[in-house]
Amino acid sequence: MNSSSASSYTLFDHLLELRSRLLNVVVGVLIVFLGLFYFANEIYEYVSKPLMETLPEGGQMIATDVASSFFAPFKLTMVLSIFIAMPFILYQIWAFVAPGLYKNEKRLVIPLMFGSTLLFYSGIAFVYYVVFPIIFAFFTSVAPEGVNIATDITSYLDFVLKLFFAFGVVFEIPIVIILLCWTGFTDPASLRAKRPYVVVGAFVVGMLLTPPDIISQTLLAVPMLLLFELGVFIASIYQKKNESEEA
Incomplete structure (x- = not known):
């Protein structure tokens, strides 16, 4: 610890502080989610746009499970809420560890937090606007003759979320x-x-x-x-x- 007040903290004090920060994160994500949930279907339509634009005439997305038409947009909205709240989440992490950092370390941590958030968003934007149009055009172009492309909405969501996360981490x-x-x-x-x-x-x-x-x-x-x-x-x-x- 870099100060006497920080070093005087007990383990119980740190656990209370950790609980407070976790509650702040949950509340922050929940607030964003409640603001976006009404637009869940529109959000899913926007995310599925790169695939829909490359489907041949007659191609469509389907829901093979009874509840998937509800849970797929719900899941996407929840993940999007976490992505949007990422700066707030990173701030809560920084606020928790800041008392144990030296002054020169604090000067480096804040730019790193800002940079990591920006790079993560950049990776998601890159995969959506650059990678998706290319790979979906490739997938639809190699379909055998006579095959009607009908992608399940849950499978599509799992696929794009994996790539969002992968490119966000790569960046x-x-x-x-x-x-x-x-x-x-x-x-x-x-x-x-x-x-x-x-x-x-x-x-x-x-x-x-x-x-x-x-x-x-x-x-x-x-x-x-x-x-x-x-x-x-x-x-x-x-x-x-x-x-x-x-x-």
Whole structure:
């Protein structure tokens, strides 16, 4: 702890503080959810738009379960509420750990929280506006002749949520690099030396997360490489600043 008041906290005090922060998170997400629930069907229609625009004439989405027409939009709205409340959630996390941080650590944590939120949203926007139109056009174009494409709304939701989460996490690469360098686990020079392996790894990940065509793989691999370079660049600036302060 960096102060006598913080160090005087007992375990029970920390548990009470943790409970308070968790309750704040639950209430915040619930408020957002209540504001969005009325528009649940419209939200689902918007998320399904990339697929609907690529379906051939006569193609449609179906609900194979009796209650899926209700639960699919409900689930999507709940997940969206968590995504929208992410800045508030991250603030509650920061407020809980802040008393145990030193002053220089606090200066780094706040930009990291803001950057991680922005990058996570950027990953979701990228997969929705860039990746979805390409992969759905590919999937619908390779359907055998005479096959009527009718995607189940629950299966579609599970698929897009997985990609939303995957790309949101992938776009956190700069934050991960900065944290690794900050903790001393690695340094920018070592990461630059491993650049050839990073290039190969980026295209492997692109191959696993996208359809088997070079365009889709490149659409994911190139942003990953750019984010890697951005993380190394920021970590280098932070390292030089620390060295100058120590000198």
